[in-house]
Every structure is written in C-alpha cells, then in structure tokens.
Amino acid sequence: MWRRPVPEHPTSDRAARVDETAVLREAVDRLRAEAEGLRRAMRTRGVIEQAKGMLTERLGCTPDEAFGHLVRLSQDTNRRLADIAAGLVGLAVPIEDTAGDQEVPPRAVEQTRPAPHPPTPAPPGSAPLTPVPGLAARYHLAASALASADTPEELARLLHEVAMAPLGVVAVVLGLLEPDGALVLVGSHGVESRRISQWQRIPPEVGVPLVTAAHGGGLVWEFDPDDVGGRPPETGRIVPGRIACAVPLRRGDRIIGAMSLGWGGPADRARAATRYLDALAGLVAAHLLRVTAADSTEPGLVVPGGEYWFRDVLDAMFEPVLVLSSVREGVSAGAITDLRVGYANARAAAGPTVGRRLSELFPGLVATGAFAGILDAVATGVRYEGWAEDFTGAGSAVIFSVRAVPFLDGVLLTWRPRNGAAERAARLGEVQRLAGVGSFQWTAGSRGVELSDEALRLLGLDSGRTSPVTSAEALACVSPPDRAAVRLFAGRLLGGRRSAALDFDVGPADSSARTVRITAETVVDPGTGRLRAVRGVLQDVTEWHRTEQVMAGMRARLAEQRRRAAAEHRTTRTLQTALMAAPSEPEPSRSGLDHAARYLPAADRPRVGGDWYDLAELPDDRVLLAVGDVSGHGLTAAVGMSELRHALRGLCYTGEGPAGMLGRLNAMLCHQGSHRIASVLCGLFDPAARALTWSAAGHLPPAVMRDGAAALTEGPTGSVLGALPETRFRDTVLPLGPGDTVLLWTDGLLNRRGGTGRPDHLLRAAEECAASDLADCLDHIATRLGGPNPADDSCLLAVRLRPGR
Numbered sequence: 001m002w003r004r005p006v007p008e009h010p011t012s013d014r015a016a017r018v019d020e021t022a023v024l025r026e027a028v029d030r031l032r033a034e035a036e037g038l039r040r041a042m043r044t045r046g047v048i049e050q051a052k053g054m055l056t057e058r059l060g061c062t063p064d065e066a067f068g069h070l071v072r073l074s075q076d077t078n079r080r081l082a083d084i085a086a087g088l089v090g091l092a093v094p095i096e097d098t099a100g101d102q103e104v105p106p107r108a109v110e111q112t113r114p115a116p117h118p119p120t121p122a123p124p125g126s127a128p129l130t131p132v133p134g135l136a137a138r139y140h141l142a143a144s145a146l147a148s149a150d151t152p153e154e155l156a157r158l159l160h161e162v163a164m165a166p167l168g169v170v171a172v173v174l175g176l177l178e179p180d181g182a183l184v185l186v187g188s189h190g191v192e193s194r195r196i197s198q199w200q201r202i203p204p205e206v207g208v209p210l211v212t213a214a215h216g217g218g219l220v221w222e223f224d225p226d227d228v229g230g231r232p233p234e235t236g237r238i239v240p241g242r243i244a245c246a247v248p249l250r251r252g253d254r255i256i257g258a259m260s261l262g263w264g265g266p267a268d269r270a271r272a273a274t275r276y277l278d279a280l281a282g283l284v285a286a287h288l289l290r291v292t293a294a295d296s297t298e299p300g301l302v303v304p305g306g307e308y309w310f311r312d313v314l315d316a317m318f319e320p321v322l323v324l325s326s327v328r329e330g331v332s333a334g335a336i337t338d339l340r341v342g343y344a345n346a347r348a349a350a351g352p353t354v355g356r357r358l359s360e361l362f363p364g365l366v367a368t369g370a371f372a373g374i375l376d377a378v379a380t381g382v383r384y385e386g387w388a389e390d391f392t393g394a395g396s397a398v399i400f401s402v403r404a405v406p407f408l409d410g411v412l413l414t415w416r417p418r419n420g421a422a423e424r425a426a427r428l429g430e431v432q433r434l435a436g437v438g439s440f441q442w443t444a445g446s447r448g449v450e451l452s453d454e455a456l457r458l459l460g461l462d463s464g465r466t467s468p469v470t471s472a473e474a475l476a477c478v479s480p481p482d483r484a485a486v487r488l489f490a491g492r493l494l495g496g497r498r499s500a501a502l503d504f505d506v507g508p509a510d511s512s513a514r515t516v517r518i519t520a521e522t523v524v525d526p527g528t529g530r531l532r533a534v535r536g537v538l539q540d541v542t543e544w545h546r547t548e549q550v551m552a553g554m555r556a557r558l559a560e561q562r563r564r565a566a567a568e569h570r571t572t573r574t575l576q577t578a579l580m581a582a583p584s585e586p587e588p589s590r591s592g593l594d595h596a597a598r599y600l601p602a603a604d605r606p607r608v609g610g611d612w613y614d615l616a617e618l619p620d621d622r623v624l625l626a627v628g629d630v631s632g633h634g635l636t637a638a639v640g641m642s643e644l645r646h647a648l649r650g651l652c653y654t655g656e657g658p659a660g661m662l663g664r665l666n667a668m669l670c671h672q673g674s675h676r677i678a679s680v681l682c683g684l685f686d687p688a689a690r691a692l693t694w695s696a697a698g699h700l701p702p703a704v705m706r707d708g709a710a711a712l713t714e715g716p717t718g719s720v721l722g723a724l725p726e727t728r729f730r731d732t733v734l735p736l737g738p739g740d741t742v743l744l745w746t747d748g749l750l751n752r753r754g755g756t757g758r759p760d761h762l763l764r765a766a767e768e769c770a771a772s773d774l775a776d777c778l779d780h781i782a783t784r785l786g787g788p789n790p791a792d793d794s795c796l797l798a799v800r801l802r803p804g805r
Contacts, residue, residue, distance in 0.1 A: 135276040146287045152187030160189040168265035171239040176257040179408035183211050199238050213246035214258040220246040243270050247277050249285035320348035325410040336375050364391030374404040381406045436540035443533045455538045479505035515545040591623050591687050596774035598796040600788040609793030610637035611746045624652050627744045627795050628680040640676050658682040658695035659729040669722030677722040692734040697721045705741040708770045710763040738803040748794030774798045
C-alpha cells in the first residue's frame with residue numbers, strides 16, 4: 001500500500017541548514033590555517049634548505065640525515081627549527097654586527113639629489129654600543145621570509161614582524177623614488193592609515209628624514225628632544241616611536257627609495273644595528289622592486305618613460321631623440337656631471353646606447369659648449385636651444401640645432417641639421433614676423449592667391465591656413481573706402497604694368513584699421529610675353545602712416561605759428577621804430593649839446609626786445625637823457641617800453657629830479673601788478689651849471705670821455721623798477737667841461753655769449769674814437785663789440801658838450 005510522505009518540521013530544516021553552514025565555515029577556517037601554515041613554511045624553507053646543504057657538505061651525510069639532525073637539535077634546545085637553521089647559516093655567513101660606525105658612508109649614486117639636510121650623527125656623550133647578538137641568524141631568516149611577499153604591504157609587515165620587531169622596532173614605512181625626485185609611500189606596518197594618507201607623496205624639497213636618506217645616500221637618525229644631544233623633528237615624523245631611522249634602499253649603484261623605522265626603546269640598541277640595517281636594506285630594495293614590478297635587468301626608464309607606448313611614440317619620430325636622466329656625483333652626490341641614456345629611438349645612434357653616458361656616446365658634444373647648456377637645462381628646468389658643430393660623425397661641415405627639454409629627472413634631447421629647408425623656412429618666417437612683412441604670389445590659372453603666414457595675419461586671416469585665398473576673400477579684408485583703389489591696382493598689373501605700389505586699410509573704416517602697403521611685380525613668359533604670375537609683399541605701415549599724419553598736422557601748426565609770429569614781429573618792429581625815432585636835436589644856443597643814438601636789434605632772433613632810449617629838451621632849458629630795458633620780448637615788451645618811456649617824459653615836467661622820477665616809475669610798476677621789471681638810467685643836464693644829475697635803477701652808471709680817456713662815473717645803481725615798492729633812489733651830480741662826452745647804453749651791448757659783461761672793451765673802443773664825430777664814434781663802438789648782439793637788443797646814446805660852453 002502506497003503511503004504519502006510526511007513533511008518534516010520547518011524547525012528541523014532550519015537547524016540542518018545551520019549545521020551545514022558551520023561545517024563549511026570550519027572547512028574554510030581549516031583551509032585558511034593550512035594555507036597560512038604553508039606560507040609560513042615557505043618563509044622559512046629557504047633558510048632550512050640552506051642549513052641542510054651546509055650540514056650535508058660538512059658532515060658528509062644525505063639531505064634527509066641532515067634534516068633529522070636539525071630536528072634533533074630543535075627538540076634538544078626547545079627552539080624552533082627555523083631559528084636553529086638560521087643560526088647555523090649565520091655562523092657560516094656572518095653579518096658584521098659590532099658597533100662600528102654610526103652610519104653607512106654615502107656612496108656616489110647617479111639617481112640621487114642633494115640632501116636637503118645632512119645625516120644626523122649619534123647624540124654626543126652616548127655610552128659605548130653593545131653588539132646585538134643573533135643578527136646574522138635574524139638576517140637569513142628575514143631573507144627567507146621576504147622572498148614570500150607578494151605586495152608592498154605584505155613586504156612591510158614581514159619586514160616588521162620577522163626582521164625588526166625583535167630589535168624593538170614598532171613601525172615600518174617603505175617609499176619608492178619617482179623620476180622627479182618625489183618619494184611615494186608604497187607599504188607600511190604599525191602606522192595609522194591616516195598618517196600614511198597625509199604623507200602619501202613627499203616632494204623632494206620637504207626635509208623629512210625619509211627623503212633625506214633617499215637623496216643623500218646615508219642613514220638618517222632622529223632622536224626625541226629628551227635624549228642627550230637630540231633634536232626635534234623639523235617637518236614632522238611619519239613613524240611613531242622615540243627614535244626614527246631612515247635607511248636608503250639600494251639596488252646595485254642606484255637608490256630606488258628608502259625605508260623608515262620607528263623604535264620604542266633606547267637609542268643605543270637601535271644604533272648598534274646599523275650594519276644589520278644596511279644589509280637588510282639591500283634585501284628590501286630587491287623585493288620591493290619585484291613586488292612593484294619596477295625591476296629591470298638593464299638600465300632603463302621609469303614609468304612613464306619606460307612604457308612601450310612611449311617608446312613607440314619616440315620611434316615614430318623622424319628626428320633623433322634621446323631620453324636622458326641625471327648623473328650626480330661628488331661628495332654629496334648633488335652636482336649634475338653627466339646624463340645617462342634611458343632610451344634612444346632608431347634615429348639617435350647606431351649600436352647599443354641605453355645605459356651609456358652622453359659624454360661617452362657623443363664626446364664631440366662636450367667640446368662644442370652645448371653640453372654645458374644641456375646640463376643647465378636639467379638644473380634650472382628651462383629648455384635649452386642652441387647649435388653645435390657636428391658631434392655625430394656625419395660630416396665636419398654640418399651644424400646641428402640642439403634642443404633639450406626638461407623631462408622627469410633629466411631631459412629629452414633632439415637635434416637636426418641647421419641647413420635644411422625647414423630651418424630656412426622657419427628663419428624666413430621669423431624675419432617676416434619681426435619686420436611686419438608678408439609675401440604673396442598669384443599664378444595665372446590658379447584658384448586663388450598663396451600668402452605667407454605673416455601676410456595672412458596682416459589681412460586678418462588665420463595664419464595657419466594652408467589653402468589659397470580667393471580674390472573675393474582678399475577683397476573682403478580691405479576697408480570699404482579702399483576697395484575701389486585695390487581693384488584699380490590689380491587691374492593695372494593684369495593690364496600690363498610691370499610694378500605698382502598702394503597703401504590701403506584693412507578692417508573696419510575706423511581708428512582700429514591697419515594700414516598695409518602692397519608692392520607687386522608681374523612675371524611674364526619670355527617667349528610669348530604672356531602674364532605668368534604676380535608676386536609681391538605686404539608690409540604693415542600702420543605706425544609709419546600714423547606718424548606721417550601726426551607730422552603733417554605738426555607741420556601745418558608750425559607753419560601757422562610762424563605766420564603769426566612773423567605778423568607779430570612786423571607789428572612790433574613797426575611800433576618800436578615809431579617809438580624809437582631819433583629825437584629832435586636841441587637848440588645849440590640853448591643846450592650846447594651834440595648828440596647821437598643807435599638802436600641795435602637782435603641779429604638771430606626775430607622777436608623784438610624792450611630796450612629803449614630818450615633825449616628831450618625841457619622848458620627850463622634842461623635836457624633829459626635816458627636809456628632802459630623792459631623785461632621780456634615781443635609786443636608785450638614793446639608796449640611796456642612805450643608806457644615807461646612816455647611816463648618818464650611826463651614826469652620831467654613836474655620838476656622832480658632823476659631819483660624822484662625813478663621812485664614814481666617804480667611805484668607805478670609795482671601798483672599795476674604787471675609782473676614786469678625794468679632797468680633805467682635817467683639824467684638831467686643843466687646847461688647853466690654845466691652838470692649832469694643822474695640816477696640809476698638796476699643799471700650801470702654812465703661813462704665819461706675826457707681828454708681822450710674814458711671811465712665809468714661813480715655812484716649808486718639802485719635796484720630794478722617794479723621789484724620792491726619801498727626802494728629809494730639817489731641822485732649823483734657829474735660836472736662836465738667843454739668837449740666832454742657822456743655815453744649811456746643798455747646791457748644787451750655787453751652781455752654776450754662767452755663774454756664777461758664788463759664795460760672794459762666798450763671804454764677802450766670809446767677812447768679810440770674820442771675825437772671823432774659822435775655818430776661815427778657810436779658806429780665804431782658797435783663794430784668793435786661785435787655788432788648787434790645775436791640774442792638781445794641794445795641801445796647806445798651819446799652827448800657831447802660843445803667847446804666854448
């Protein structure tokens with residue numbers, strides 16, 4: 001009989017599923033433990049195999065017997081088998097773990113930079129170091145463990161746990177150098193992730209010990225301030241602990257990075273292991289390059305230069321290209337002395353070049369002087385462009401253009417012959433750009449005009465255009481008012497004219513338009529005489545055109561100014577001539593005086609000055625003698641001279657003496673506020689007393705010729721009129737005898753360029769003509785003094801008492 005199955009209880013199903021999950025979890029945990037055990041066994045297998053090999057050789061037994069011997073030693077001493085094996089290998093291959101020097105001497109490496117800070121020595125006064133036992137065994141145990149690492153993080157953990165923790169190290173950080181000198185943290189253990197994130201990429205200028213060790217090549221210690229002779233961190237510490245030590249990681253002769261260790265214990269124990277740290281750094285460097293896939297069997301480039309796509313780009317170039325990295329040598333490994341080839345494309349050189357120095361590859365480049373410029377480009381980061389005579393062996397007559405562009409820790413170097421067509425075209429383009437000149441050519445039957453880059457720019461078109469410009473496009477660039485002239489210009493050339501030139505504006509018809517001058521000539525077929533082409537140049541003459549317009553305006557304004565000045569001069573000269581007309585001769589029976597006067601205008605200047613003279617007979621038989629000079633030139637000075645001269649004549653009729661008249665003239669000028677000053681010599685001759693009473697305002701006294709000798713009259717000269725209202729003037733009486741001559745003059749007669757202004761020459765000239773007629777005497781004096789003053793007007797006035805008076 002068939003029975004329907006009874007379903008199980010849901011609770012029982014859930015319990016079964018829970019049991020299955022637990023079984024699976026246990027299986028996974030067991031497999032994980034077995035895998036971890038296998039990894040641990042692999043970490044120590046290397047050192048155990050080394051120990052077995054040593055025992056097999058020395059005891060003459062089989063490998064299995066040697067392994068059994070190791071097992072018995074482990075059981076008898078109650079120590080791990082790996083520790084027993086590491087101890088045996090350490091005895092055979094010891095590491096020098098004595099105190100020795102505090103740091104490893106820096107070596108000359110090629111890919112380091114100058115250390116921002118020198119390595120810090122041990123604190124002074126420290127106690128003698130005690131060797132750390134068992135370092136040789138620990139080194140071989142670490143070498144076996146590090147070989148099993150697959151990532152930088154795992155490498156840092158194994159380095160800490162296996163090699164460093166027994167020494168008191170609490171943290172480990174690993175860093176790789178980048179091509180530009182920066183340090184990138186790639187692995188750590190015992191350091192907070194936030195701390196690693198903050199210091200993920202350290203520029204070369206930051207002076208932390210990790211960077212200092214990577215660039216300087218030696219161990220760098222950092223002690224807490226409470227230690228004897230310690231110093232505080234300068235820019236921050238990456239690893240925790242009381243003591244930090246940065247160790248450079250070397251791979252052969254190349255520093256690839258650095259590791260930083262933090263100690264929690266005393267400094268002496270840390271410093272006693274420096275030899276151990278240096279040996280361990282070599283292991284770490286090799287495995288770090290392995291796990292980061294950056295190791296190479298030959299000198300080469302670092303990413304991105306070593307990427308295959310980058311090499312393909314270089315190989316596709318027509319010109320030779322070398323990728324060069326810096327070679328730094330010297331005490332501090334800081335001076336750039338050479339460059340090493342990281343990669344060379346197919347055009348660069350024949351034969352193997354990678355890894356060779358530039359000075360070795362092209363020794364002729366050093367002799368040309370371009371080598372120093374290339375090194376300077378690396379140091380300064382500024383590209384170098386120069387030339388060098390042949391350094392490749394192509395031929396002695398070849399000159400190369402050399403260019404070095406900063407790239408990573410070196411440069412990209414390329415060169416090409418300077419006498420190529422591209423070089424000549426580039427030079428021609430530069431010349432056209434600097435001169436503002438472009439070329440063009442139209443060929444019969446072509447679709448348009450071919451223009452150079454500069455010609456395109458002058459017309460406002462795209463300078464990178466390669467297609468011809470049609471006539472419609474070219475005409476559209478011309479300002480509308482000039483398009484008809486351009487059409488006529490083109491028609492004349494096409495109609496048979498050999499050459500022509502035209503100025504026209506480009507752009508809108510306003511002040512922003514550019515003026516361009518076109519000069520063209522035709523090319524005809526010698527056989528048929530038909531037009532083959534039209535070629536010429538376009539030149540930017542905007543500045544010249546604007547300057548010409550400004551100059552034309554200036555010339556027009558100057559001509560107008562000259563016309564006005566000439567008219568003013570004629571008016572002033574007419575007025576002065578009328579004012580300076582020779583005075584009427586006094587009656588001989590009344591005054592007994594002979595007189596003569598000369599007015600000498602400036603020889604080189606068209607402007608009229610303010611010099612004047614006057615002679616007049618008064619109702620009381622006295623005679624007025626006066627000369628003066630009003631400041632300024634031109635019509636204003638002439639008007640001022642007229643006012644002063646007529647005012648003086650009016651004052652003569654008041655009965656005032658010369659001093660009184662000068663006082664009133666001074667008050668008049670000061671009161672008018674005309675800002676004019678004047679010098680005046682005024683005298684009144686009394687025929688009855690045969691005496692000349694005179695007074696001066698800023699003027700030289702008169703001269704007297706008597707018995708063939710000439711001399712100045714003594715007396716006060718006073719100050720000029722119009723300067724000080726309170727000035728007082730004094731009269732001086734000069735007795736005269738028959739035949740005595742009195743001379744009065746203005747300063748323009750004596751104040752000449754190169755002269756002294758003293759009247760000595762005038763007095764000697766007067767003595768030479770003492771017996772002559774007064775008019776002839778004045779002409780003689782003017783001639784001896786050089787004639788009219790080139791720069792100033794002057795006056796001469798002379799009176800002579802007739803004999804028998």
